[in-house]
Amino acid sequence: MTDSRPIVLTGDRTTGPLHLGHYIGSLVNRVALQDSHRQFLLLADAQALTDNMGNYLKVRDNVLQVALDYLAVGIDPAKSTIFIQSLVPELSELASYYLNLVTVARLERNPTIKDEIRLRGFExxxxAGFLTYPAAQAADITAFRATVVPVGEDQIPMIEQTNEIVRRFNASVGQEILVECKAVVPRVGRLPGFDGKAKMSKSLGNALPLGASPDAIRQAVKMMYTDPNHLRVEDPGQVEGNVVFTYLDAFEPDTAMVEDLKARYRRGGLGDMVIKKQLEARLQALLEPIRTRREDYARDPAQVMAILKDGTARAREAAAQTLDDVKRAMGLNYF
Amino acid sequence: MTDSRPIVLTGDRTTGPLHLGHYIGSLVNRVALQDSHRQFLLLADAQALTDNMGNYLKVRDNVLQVALDYLAVGIDPAKSTIFIQSLVPELSELASYYLNLVTVARLERNPTIKDEIRLRGFExxxxAGFLTYPAAQAADITAFRATVVPVGEDQIPMIEQTNEIVRRFNASVGQEILVECKAVVPRVGRLPGFDGKAKMSKSLGNALPLGASPDAIRQAVKMMYTDPNHLRVEDPGQVEGNVVFTYLDAFEPDTAMVEDLKARYRRGGLGDMVIKKQLEARLQALLEPIRTRREDYARDPAQVMAILKDGTARAREAAAQTLDDVKRAMGLNYF
Known part of the structure; x- marks a missing residue:
């Protein structure tokens, strides 16, 4: 019986362990998707190298770290295929042909690339590998015939670029070899850092990694940005832009309770200590089983690597089939 | 016993059968090199696709045509390794990492690329695959640890780019993994087309393919550009820019006889018919055994493909070793 579930491709650059922002923005969704979808999870070490040449240890070590995060949140390797990008050479090969189907000018106009170039101060x-990574990403997606690609809002142009390449390739061979995909943007927006900055990241020191200790969770909540004008408990406080409430909205399932806290905070008479206590309890409860599972897996890295080895073999099989179709369509099947 | 001969990497894009210009500019040299050097001969179908996406049949069919040319001129597959680029995926993989070691600005400044972009009217x-092909070429060269790369004068910047990538990679891993190479420019300059145009090419219709029939050779010499002001036999004629003499210089081993003809032509009293007859005889004698061998091989394409299959397997083995070293140095050796 063939697997008729829709195919999802998603993954992470292996530049650091994952944090709460990844959890709410994508990991929860992946755990939910793995039953209804055939899910490929990419540990993007090769993509991480596009702007990390020389930082080899960082990129390598975080392959294990990100895999630990996946397993800790409940990604089931029997349901999802977790694989290492650099060990699927079919992806580089596909990308090398896709590079011929996209112009330099088109890559330079890609808004995602433009933003990231600015962000990294590349000027x-x-x-070249960074400018051209949309072609590599198109390879990652099409190799697995993924039709669903969960991405942040800012990544939508990348998916458009992939579909352009798909259409061009199919037109060039006069056959429907590659399939187009759809960007699926999660309803949950980006979680701010606990200092209130829009972007949560390990390098900014405002992110809570999934393996954080109880003490680290406590410290993070303690430092969390609230309403700087809410000086005395009896003063009315602001809920908008108050990171504690943003996090409660994201992580506290008892929404009625959160709405009640908001009303009381706005009215005045509710101290930051109280809402922080509430959030901390929630985050401790959320992260405790994740941390425990993470530590269990971390004690046996060989087992995790065996999972990745198996996933990578399955991923290669799928990618090799697509590459074979692509090369056959181009007439590059000589023997 | 290890093979200590210096390693040469050379080859051709598979966009058309080879012609006299290739013969004198590179093929003669390759036949000479194959004893003293370990020679890898690349049938560059993947590179041909960088500006031929859609022209799949042309690129595919010319793999066999160029291989026939190689064998016809005396490339010995027992001495030289002839292989098909698209069947060595290690090359795409290496290139994908090299792309991270060269900036877009650097590629855009590459004089060879600038010229070719102008030549092709790309604007x-x-x-993207065309702009970035220096990274792919660096992969072709370094994969085989080639130290000698015969190129035309115009390709020297490509070799410099390869060596830059080599140095950057080695510096980034702190080990001497890749080896630098040297461009070797043949003493023979570029042969003009028989219409007198500087560039000989199949598409301009001014090139004599190596498999040309006796009649085609006759016609080509008949049409050949001489001295447009040399109207009567008794007039003095010009030797410079006279394609017949350029060809005699290139192909007639009896240089004393050529010098004598030049003197008589300059003095006046020597007709174009005489020098053309001389050249035609020379070219007929040169191409007759090449054509015969070419036809012999062409009658058994399966044998030729078996040669390419064997060469490709040997090339993959060499390239896989380099790729393994490169990935190991970057820490991408997980299992």
Whole structure:
């Protein structure tokens, strides 16, 4: 019996362990998807190298770290295929042909790339591999015939680029070899850092990693940005932009209770200590089983690597089939 | 016993059968090199696709045509390794990492690329795979640890780019993994087309393919550009820019006889018919055994493909070793 579930491709660059933002923005969704979908989870070490040449240890070590995060949140390797990008050479091969189907000008106009070039301060010193990574990403997606790609809002242009490549390739061979995909943007927006900055990241030191200790969770909540004008408990406080409430909205399932806290906070008479206590309890409860599972797996890295080895073999099989179809369509099947 | 001969990497894009210009500019040299050097001969179908997406049949069919040319001129598959680029996926993988070691600005400044972009009229519609092919070429060269790369004068910047990538990679891993190479420019300059145009090419219709029939050779010499002001036999004629003499210089081993003809032509009293007859005889004698061998091989394409299959397997083995070293140095050796 063939597997008729829709195919999802998603994954993470292996530049650091995952944090609460990843959890709410994508990991929860992946755990839910793995029953209804055939899910490929990419540990994107090769993509991480596009702007990390030289930081080899960081990229390598975080393959295990991100895999631990996946397993800790409940990604089931029997249901999802977790694999290491650099061990699927079919992806580089596909990407090398896709590079011929996209112009330099088109890559330079890609809004995601433009933003990230600015963000990284590359200016004119853009590594060619960074400018061209949309072609590599198109390879990652199409190799598995993924039709569903969960991405942040800012990544939508990347998916459009992939579909352009798909249409061009199919037109060039006069056959429907590759399939187009759909970007699925999760309803939950981006979680701010606990200092109130829009972007949560390990390097900014405002992110809570999934393996955080109880003490680290306590410290993070303690430092959390609230309403700087809410000086005395009896003063009315602001809920909008108050990170504690943003996090409660994201992580506290008892929404009625959160709405009640908001009303009381707005009215005045509710101290930051109280709402922080509430949030901390919630985060401790959420992260405790994740941390425990993470530590269990971390004690046996060989077992985790065996999972990745198995997933990578399955991923290669799928990618090799697509590559074979692509090369056959181009007439590159000589023997 | 290990093979200590210096390693040469050379080859051709598979966009058309080879012609006299290739013969004198590179093939003669390759036949000479195959004893003293370990020679890898690349049938560059993947590179041909960088500006031929859609022209799949042309690129595919010319793999066999170029291989026939190689064998016809005396490339010995027992001495040289002839292989098909698209069947060595290690090359795409290496290139994908090299792309991270070269900036977009650097590629755009590459004089060879600038010239070829102008030549092809790409303007802003440069396929990304075309702009980035120096990284792919660096992969072709370094995969085989080639130290000698015979190229035309115009390709020297490509070799410099390869060596830059080699140095950057080695510096990034702190080990001497990749080896630098040297461009070797043949003493023979570029042969003009028989219409006198500087560039000989199949598409301009001014090139004599190596498999040309006796009649085609006759016609080509008949049409050949001489001295447009040399109207009567008794007039003095010009030797410079006279394609017949350029060809005699290139193909007639009896240089004393050629010098004598030049003197008589300059003095006046020597007709174009005489020098053309001389050249035609020379070219007929040169191409007759090549054509015969080419036809012999062409009668058994399966044998030729078996040669390419064997060569490709040997090339993969060499390239896989380098790729393994490269990935190990970057820490991408997980299992």
């Amino acid at each position: 004119r010193d853009i590594p | 802003r519609d440069i396929p």
